[in-house]
Amino acid sequence: MFKIKRAFAIMLIMLVALMAACSSSTGNDATKDEPKESGEVERTDIILATTTSTQDSGLLDVLIPMFEEQQPYNVKTVAVGTGQALEMGSRGEADALLVHAPDAEQELVDSEDVVNRQKIMYNDFIIVGPADDPAGIKDAAVAEALTKAFDAKATFVSRGDDSGTHKKELALWKEANLDPAENGSYVETGQGMGSSLQVAAEKKGYILTDRATYLAQKDNLGDFEIMVEGDESLLNIYHVMEVNAEKHEKVKKDGAKAFVEFMIAEDTKKTIADFGVEEYGEPLFFLFE
Amino acid sequence: MELLLQGLRKAIEMILSGDPVILEITWRTLKVSLTAIMISTLIGLPAGMMLGLIKFPGRKLILTLINIGMGLPPVVAGLWITLLLWRSGPLSDFELLYTPTAIIIAQTLVSLPIVTGLTATAFQQINEKLIMQIKALGATKIQLVLILLKESRLAILAGIIAGFGRVIAEVGAAMMVGGNISGETRILTTSIVMEVSKGNFDIALALSFILMTIAFLITFCLTYLQQRKRSQ
Numbered sequence: 446m447f448k449i450k451r452a453f454a455i456m457l458i459m460l461v462a463l464m465a466a467c468s469s470s471t472g473n474d475a476t477k478d479e480p481k482e483s484g485e486v487e488r489t490d491i492i493l494a495t496t497t498s499t500q501d502s503g504l505l506d507v508l509i510p511m512f513e514e515q516q517p518y519n520v521k522t523v524a525v526g527t528g529q530a531l532e533m534g535s536r537g538e539a540d541a542l543l544v545h546a547p548d549a550e551q552e553l554v555d556s557e558d559v560v561n562r563q564k565i566m567y568n569d570f571i572i573v574g575p576a577d578d579p580a581g582i583k584d585a586a587v588a589e590a591l592t593k594a595f596d597a598k599a600t601f602v603s604r605g606d607d608s609g610t611h612k613k614e615l616a617l618w619k620e621a622n623l624d625p626a627e628n629g630s631y632v633e634t635g636q637g638m639g640s641s642l643q644v645a646a647e648k649k650g651y652i653l654t655d656r657a658t659y660l661a662q663k664d665n666l667g668d669f670e671i672m673v674e675g676d677e678s679l680l681n682i683y684h685v686m687e688v689n690a691e692k693h694e695k696v697k698k699d700g701a702k703a704f705v706e707f708m709i710a711e712d713t714k715k716t717i718a719d720f721g722v723e724e725y726g727e728p729l730f731f732l733f734e
Numbered sequence: 735m736e737l738l739l740q741g742l743r744k745a746i747e748m749i750l751s752g753d754p755v756i757l758e759i760t761w762r763t764l765k766v767s768l769t770a771i772m773i774s775t776l777i778g779l780p781a782g783m784m785l786g787l788i789k790f791p792g793r794k795l796i797l798t799l800i801n802i803g804m805g806l807p808p809v810v811a812g813l814w815i816t817l818l819l820w821r822s823g824p825l826s827d828f829e830l831l832y833t834p835t836a837i838i839i840a841q842t843l844v845s846l847p848i849v850t851g852l853t854a855t856a857f858q859q860i861n862e863k864l865i866m867q868i869k870a871l872g873a874t875k876i877q878l879v880l881i882l883l884k885e886s887r888l889a890i891l892a893g894i895i896a897g898f899g900r901v902i903a904e905v906g907a908a909m910m911v912g913g914n915i916s917g918e919t920r921i922l923t924t925s926i927v928m929e930v931s932k933g934n935f936d937i938a939l940a941l942s943f944i945l946m947t948i949a950f951l952i953t954f955c956l957t958y959l960q961q962r963k964r965s966q
Binding site: 492497500501521522523537538636637639640643661664665696 | 820826829832918930931
C-alpha cells in the first residue's frame, strides 16, 4: 500500500508541477506581452490578409514594426494566397488587405466589400526556367514563349492555388489562346511561390514567378535563369485596401484606415523603394511615380 | 549531406548564441503543446476511466467515435475551429482566432481522443475479479481508483506519450488557426514550413533539430516515468 501511495504521490507531484509550469507560463505570457505592447497605449489587434510574396520577400518584416511604432495597433499578418486573402476580405474576416490581383480586387470594390483601395507598388512577373532552355523560349514575347513551351510539351509549373500569380498566369495563357491543362506536362503545385519555384527547379520546368521571390530564392534553384521579362503584360501591381466596416460590422475601421494611410505615407514609400537594394543589388518593389 | 551538416551546425549556433527569436518560438511551442496535452490528460484520463469501467448503453458508439477521433486530421480540426472562431462564426466574441489559445484548442481536439481512447482500453483490460477482490479487502472508492490507475500506468502513459507526439508534430491546424504570426503564434513546426517556402533550408533544418530535441527530452521523461520500477 505504501509503495502504491508513494508512486502516486510522485505522479501527482509531477502533474501539479506540470500544471504550475503551464499556469505560470501563461502568466508570463500576459506580462511578457504587455511591455511589448508598450505599456501606456492600449493596442488594438488588426488583421492584415496579404499574399505570401510580401512575407517571403521579407518586406513585411520591415514595414509592420514601422507601423506598430507609429500607431497604437498590433498587426496580425496572415500571409495566404491572394485568393484566400480576398475571400477573407469579402467575409469581413480581415481588416486590411495587401494583395496583387487588380481584376479580382475590382470585384470586391464593386460589391462594396472593400473601400479606400490604393495603389502601392509594383514589381514584375518573369518567366524563369532551366538554363539549357529545352523549349527555346528565351527572350521571346510572352504569348510566343508560352506557345513554344506548350508545343514542346515542356514541363510548366503552376501555383494552381488561386493566388495573384496563378490568376496572372491563367490570364497569360488565355491571351495566348491556350489551355495549359491539355498538356500532361503541366504541373499544379497548389503551394506558395517559394515552394513552387523549388518544384520547378527540381522538375526542370518553366514557371511564372514574381521577381522578388525569385531574387530571394535564386541561390537555391541551381541552373535557373530568367527567360522572359520586361513585357507590359507582366506588371505585378500591389494594392492596399480597407475592408468596408459599414458592410462588415466587426471590422476595425480606424486600424484599417491607419494602415492604408501608413502604406501611402512618404516614409513608407522610401522604405519600400530601398528594400532589397542592399541584399540583392536591386530593389524588389517599385513605386508609381 | 552537406546541407544536413550545415543545418546541424546552424542549430547549435542558434541555440548557443541564444537567438531571442528562436528561444521565443521554442518556448511558445513548449508552452502551447504542454498545455494542450495537460488539458487532454485532465479531461481524457477520467473520461477514459469511466468509459473503461462503467458499462452503459451507447458506450460502444462513444468508443467508436473516439476511435475515429484518433485519426482526426489536424487540418480538419483546424478548419472547423477556424470557422467557429471567425468573426462571422458563433464564437467570434472571444476573439481567439490567431492567438496561441486557438492553437491550444486545436491541439487539444486532436490529442484528446488519443488519450481518452487509450485510457479506456487500458481500463477495459483490467480483470473484473481484481476489482472485486480490492473491494472485498475493504478499499474505499478513492483507493480503488488509485490502485487501478497504478495498475494501468503503462498503458495510460503510452496514451499520453502518443497524444504528445501528435501535438508536438502538428502543423496544419496551428497554421490555420494560429496564422504563423511573428511574435504571437509562430511555433517551431509553422516556422519550418515558412522557412522552407522561403528557401532557407539551413534554418528550417536547424529548427527541425531543435524540435526533435525537445520532443526527445519530453518523451524521454514520460517514458522514464512509465518504465520506472516496472519490475515491481
